[in-house]
Amino acid sequence: MPIATLSLHSLGYCCQKSPPFSFKSSFLSKPTKTQFSFAFKTTEKRPFSHIVSMSMEAGIGVMGTKLGMMSFFETDGTVVPVTVVGFREGNIVTQVKTSATDGYDAVQVGYRRVRDKKLTKPELGHLGKAGVIPMRHLQEFRLQSVGEFETGQKLAVEEIFKEGDLVDVSGTTIGKGFQGGIKRHNFKRGQMSHGSKSHRALGSIGAGTTPGRVYKGKKMPGRMGGSKRKIRKLKIVKIDNELRVVMIKGALPGKPGNLLRITPAKIVGKNIPKS
Numbered sequence: 001m002p003i004a005t006l007s008l009h010s011l012g013y014c015c016q017k018s019p020p021f022s023f024k025s026s027f028l029s030k031p032t033k034t035q036f037s038f039a040f041k042t043t044e045k046r047p048f049s050h051i052v053s054m055s056m057e058a059g060i061g062v063m064g065t066k067l068g069m070m071s072f073f074e075t076d077g078t079v080v081p082v083t084v085v086g087f088r089e090g091n092i093v094t095q096v097k098t099s100a101t102d103g104y105d106a107v108q109v110g111y112r113r114v115r116d117k118k119l120t121k122p123e124l125g126h127l128g129k130a131g132v133i134p135m136r137h138l139q140e141f142r143l144q145s146v147g148e149f150e151t152g153q154k155l156a157v158e159e160i161f162k163e164g165d166l167v168d169v170s171g172t173t174i175g176k177g178f179q180g181g182i183k184r185h186n187f188k189r190g191q192m193s194h195g196s197k198s199h200r201a202l203g204s205i206g207a208g209t210t211p212g213r214v215y216k217g218k219k220m221p222g223r224m225g226g227s228k229r230k231i232r233k234l235k236i237v238k239i240d241n242e243l244r245v246v247m248i249k250g251a252l253p254g255k256p257g258n259l260l261r262i263t264p265a266k267i268v269g270k271n272i273p274k275s
Contacts (some may be wrong), residue, residue, distance in 0.1 A: 007135045022059070030240045037152075038196045040245075041098060043177070047197045056142055056143070057141050057142055057143055057145065057263050057264070057266075058263065058264040058266045058267070059111075059263065059264040060107060060141050060143060060149070060155065060160060060263075061141055061160070061167075061261060061262050062087070062109070062155055062157055062160060062262055063090070063091060063109065063113075063137055063139060063259060063260065063261055063262070064085040064086060064111075064246065064259075064260050064262060065085065065087070065088060065112075065257060065258070065259065065260065066083065066084075066254050066255070066257065066258050066259075066260055067084040067086045068083070068084055068253065068256045069081060069082065069243065070082060070084060070247075071199055072237055072238060074237075075177050075233050082237050082247040082248060082249055082250075083239075083248050083250065083252040084245050084246075085245060085246045085247075085248060085249070085252070085260055085262070086243075086244060087157060087242065087244050087245070087246075088113065089113040089133070089135075090109075090110055090111035090112050090113060090137075091109055091110075091154065091156075092110050092135070092152065092153065092154050092155070093108070093109060093130075093150065093151055093152060093155070094108045094110045094127060094130045094132055094135075094138060094151065094226060095107075095108035095126075095130060096146050096149050096150065097140070097146070098146060100214050100260055101272070103145055104142060105142065105144065106140045106141060106142040106143065106146065107140065107141050107143060108138055108139070108140050108141075109138070110127065110132060110135035110138050111135055111136070111137045111139075111259075112135055112136045112137055112259075113133050113134065113135055113136075118134070118136065119134050120138075126146070130151045130152060131151065131152050132151075137259060139261060141263065157239065157246060158239055161236055161239065161264075162236070162239070163236055163239055164235065164266070165235070165236045165238065166233045166234065166236075166264075166267075167233075167234055167235075167236060167248065167250050167264060168230055168231070168233070168234070168262075168263050168266060169230070169234055169260055169262050169266055170227075170228060170229065170230035170231075170260070170261045170263075171228070171229065171252060171253040171258055171259060171260045171261065172226065172227070172228055172253065172258060172259075173225045173226060173227055173228075173229050173254060174225050174226070174254060174255050175223075175224075175225040175226030176225040177223065177224065177225075178221065178222065178224070179222070179223075179224040180202070180221045181219065182200055183224065184219075184221060184222065184224045187219075190203075202220060203219065205218060205220065206218070228253075230253075231251075231253065233265045233267075234248050234249055234252075234265075235248070235250075236248055237249050246262075
């Protein structure tokens with residue numbers, strides 16, 4: 001029989017000798033849910049939901065200013081390196097967001113009072129609607145419930161945290177400008193003898209034939225620092241209400257005068273659900 005005159009019936013008959021494969025059952029029959037279960041999952045229309053990129057906080061936090069580092073002597077004589085964080089005027093609730101109005105629950109907090117001319121008219125209108133003083137920094141804390149917060153409420157550090165608590169501190173690291181591979185990525189240098197032609201150079205960055213390019217993410221010289229970093233589970237050593245400062249064990253990102261965000265430490269299973 002010529003190939004041009006082959007029919008679907010004859011093809012199906014010829015393929016009956018191989019039970020694992022059936023032309024009729026594989027391509028001519030209608031797909032069932034068990035055969036193409038993946039097709040139903042990909043084509044299923046899902047309801048639209050408001051997606052928020054922020055992460056859930058373990059509790060309301062505050063903003064502060066890094067003042068510097070010092071040594072703290074505990075009662076038993078142990079010396080602990082601490083970072084002193086001060087608090088200027090602010091940490092006032094400027095807006096309460098709910099799932100009904102904004103799609104998620106969050107509390108917006110303002111910090112550090114400034115003059116009116118330092119802000120734009122939309123910013124002044126937003127703060128004036130809340131009935132609070134002009135503030136430079138506004139940040140949100142996404143929480144599981146916001147029923148206990150209201151606009152204009154002041155957040156006191158001694159009421160939120162206590163000595164011995166673990167906190168997560170985030171801020172902007174010190175910018176160091178354009179640096180080489182030794183300082184930026186802790187590379188080793190070459191020989192410093194006179195015969196060496198490579199002292200602090202990066203060296204080879206890849207083969208020319210294969211792959212014939214440089215991989216993305218290759219550790220090379222570039223801008224160092226000036227990025228946001230978070231240090232988790234730091235202990236609050238001392239809270240001084242008279243000086244309005246908090247001493248946190250260890251080093252915090254940024255230089256003195258930088259803005260810091262202090263929140264309760266996230267501990268899965270304790271203050272953050274596992275799912």
